Amino acid sequence: MRVFLTGASGWIGSAVVPELVEAGHDVTGLARSDRAAAALTAAGVRVLPGSLDDLDTLRTVAGAVDGVIHLAFKHDIAFSGDFEGAAQSDRRAVEALGEVLAGSDRPLVIASGTLGLAPGRVATEQDGHDPDPAVGPGGAGPSAPCPRRRGTSGEAGPPTTECRGTPARA
Numbered sequence: 378m379r380v381f382l383t384g385a386s387g388w389i390g391s392a393v394v395p396e397l398v399e400a401g402h403d404v405t406g407l408a409r410s411d412r413a414a415a416a417l418t419a420a421g422v423r424v425l426p427g428s429l430d431d432l433d434t435l436r437t438v439a440g441a442v443d444g445v446i447h448l449a450f451k452h453d454i455a456f457s458g459d460f461e462g463a464a465q466s467d468r469r470a471v472e473a474l475g476e477v478l479a480g481s482d483r484p485l486v487i488a489s490g491t492l493g494l495a496p497g498r499v500a501t502e503q504d505g506h507d508p509d510p511a512v513g514p515g516g517a518g519p520s521a522p523c524p525r526r527r528g529t530s531g532e533a534g535p536p537t538t539e540c541r542g543t544p545a546r547a
């Protein structure tokens with residue numbers, strides 16, 4: 378498969394990339410810096426220079442591949458006080474990718490956090506945050522089974538799978 382990744386140089390991306398390459402997939406990764414581009418090249422990934430904000434670039438490449446894995450997130454600005462800005466950027470990227478993949482059988486895979494989702498059942502995009510304190514901080518969240526969210530990015534959106542992991546960075 379031709380697979381496009383955002384965030385291929387990140388923590389999750391650097392684990393996903395070797396598996397894709399070893400499985401024989403044709404992998405292209407978005408890189409916003411020379412450092413990231415060099416890491417991707419060394420890992421056997423075709424480099425697409427650009428930023429998460431280059432929505433036309435995201436749309437173009439999404440139209441040319443068999444599936445997209447979206448792992449980029451602006452943790453730099455999120456952790457320096459602008460989480461809302463990072464989240465809005467993420468939303469715009471997901472919407473840009475989703476609008477191209479909509480109506481196709483080409484998947485869009487994303488990763489996010491588990492807190493706020495009800496454990497023990499398949500979640501959908503219609504779910505909001507679960508007010509149950511059992512899944513919030515100090516509750517059952519971190520030890521709960523990984524809920525898998527399946528859905529579409531809108532009524533005619535692409536097949537979307539989101540495996541939500543709890544933060545585990547050492």
Ligand SMILES: NC(=O)c1ccc[n+]([C@@H]2O[C@H](COP(=O)([O-])OP(=O)(O)OC[C@H]3O[C@@H](n4cnc5c(N)ncnc54)[C@H](OP(=O)(O)O)[C@@H]3O)[C@@H](O)[C@H]2O)c1
Pocket residue numbers: 383384385386387388389390407408409410413427428429430448449450451452488489490491541542543544545546
């Ligand atoms: N790790 C976890 O335990 C965990 C838990 C819950 C949810 N998640 C979610 O999973 C996703 C990936 O997490 P991660 O831990 O792999 O994150 P990460 O290590 O911070 O990697 C983020 C990736 O996004 C790229 N990126 C950041 N800003 C960008 C921009 N403006 N343009 C293009 N690329 C940009 C980074 O590129 P550079 O290499 O250039 O910095 C890097 O490749 C995120 O949505 C995160 O919220 C992760």
